[in-house]
Amino acid sequence: MTVLEVEAARRLGERNLWAFLGCYYLDGGGEKTLGAGGIRFTDFDGTATISETTIGGAGTGVDLQNCSGTFTFSDTNITDTSGVAFNVEGGSAMVAFTGLIAQSNNAAAVSVSGGHTGTLTFTPGTEGDDVVSATGGTGLQFAAAHGTYTFGQVTLNGGDAGIDITGGSTGTFAFSSGSITNPIGTAVTIDGGTATVSLGTTIENNADHSVVVQNMTGGTIAFSYGITDTGTGVSLHDNSDTTITFSGLLDLNTGANDAVNLANNTDSTITFNGVTIETTGGQGFAATGGGTVVFAAGTTNTISTTTGIGLHLDGVTIGNDGMSFESISVNGAANGILLADVTGGTIGVGASGAAAGDGGTLANTTGDAVSATNVADLWLNYMTISGAGGDAVHVVHNDDNASWVTINQTNLSGFAGQGVELAATGAGQMTFDLTTNTFSGSTGEESILLNIDDSAKTVLMTIADNTVNNGAGYSALALNVAGTGSSNAKTVTTLIDGNTFTNDSATAATADISNTAWGALNATVTDNTLNNADAGGTECRIVSNAATATVFLNLNGNIAGSGGGTYDLTNTAGTFKVYNLADVGTNNSGTVNQTGSLTNSTTAPPTP
Structure with missing residues (x-):
């Protein structure tokens, strides 16, 4: 392939590349098309301005290897490269990119790795347009990325195009708007590190997880918009000292898979602003092994499963606003509601009901329909509990903490215990x-x-x-x-x-x-x-x-x-x-x- 290469202290020579005073320009009075190659900078510490350029074809579009320079890409389009469209590996490069990165091949649209510590900003050529559009490949990939990364609108729709932040990344990531739609893998993966992430895209997923956040040792993760998932749900596990916020509605219908699974999130705070959950064999909402779970006040939350446990909480703290559900329903699960060692605010079901059943129906559980051990505050209202293989409601209090359990306006029938x-x-x-x-x-x-x-x-x-x-x-x-x-x-x-x-x-x-x-x-x-x-x-x-x-x-x-x-x-x-x-x-x-x-x-x- 044809590659325009720039190495430290090297004069560029021909091909409309001029070099003077340490500043490198790809220009020349008109649009350039590099149809069979791209641009590579290696160990570059100068200033480069590249404008009105279209890059496509075989190989990597833009490749910055261990650079510490400053790069400006204006009116630049990178389209359907066979390799990574925009690749940054190592260094501390500062990049301002304006234009479009489009990827339909089996490669990343943007990849940052190798301990990069600079600032990358990607802005669309026209306000309201995409700066990244991927209908194939792996989308936006960050591994050991420790800089600042800001993106305008991104649309990831096809292949395995999602967002992955891995390798102990500690950087700051902002994705202002756009959408992630039905990748074949996980839509958003954040694995390890202490990153600060602000995600302003919607997420739709029908195959794998919509969100996985794991192994974080700090950081703040914010999802600003709704998530629709008919795949394998949201999984947040083995994080510590991490703040994760979902500001939009989670609409999850995950079949045999758990809709929301939080596990071992020590000293972490996870906030939800509305969940609508349906499963068959999967658990509806499960949070175990530490951390604080916050349901924002005034939100609407419902759970409906068949053989999956509806609500499962063990060893977690509920935020001051409590955890309120309009209804929880199961039919044939081991338990409908399973709670153990839950501190903090109130867990409430059916508070706005008017008749038994408005708060949900727990039917035909093989064990206790509701099992609550050492729960700080539980209110069950306007529920129907029938056909339990154990007790309809089984409450245990055996620790030194205060506990308050209220059952109100509920019909209980056909219990074996x-x-x-x-x-x-x-x-x-x-x-x-x-x-x-x-x-x-x-x-x-x-x-x-x-x-x-x-x-x-x-x-x-x-x-x-x-x-x-x-x-x-x-x-x-x-x-x-x-x-x-x-x-x-x-x-x-x-x-x-x-x-x-x-x-x-x-x-x-x-x-x-x-x-x-x-x-x-x-x-x-x-x-x-x-x-x-x-x-x-x-x-x-x-x-x-x-x-x-x-x-x-x-x-x-x-x-x-x-x-x-x-x-x-x-x-x-x-x-x-x-x-x-x-x-x-x-x-x-x-x-x-x-x-x-x-x-x-x-x-x-x-x-x-």
């Missing part, structure tokens, strides 16, 4: 609220099972305005407070108000409450309707059964068995105080049976 199970054994304060929910069709055990044990110290619970029908021969509500030793002394305060509880059992009370712990149970049980369909059964049983236990009870305004049911209040050991004990029989509809020593209190127990 419990409808809602709480196992609170951690020293941090536990707040647990069940309000205006419906439980039915149980094939398992208790509809609501609340176990407070071991190191639990302060537990606040509100069970209000629920309709609970247990058809499996167990209690509709079971509350057990346990734990021995003064170091595990606890105070459990609960309000059970305005509920309708129904079961059918000769042995299990409709509502069964006991304290066998070192500590106090403050129970306000008011205005409930309790029915045990078994003629020999009991509607309400409340027991103190440890020398170190205290039960402080307000029992008022309840109806047991349409007025013919029973309340069994038993003090086997410990202290059992009842607010207005003398009137407890008349203040409730049904028969109140007292066993053991019960004492009167003229004040009511505290409520949560």
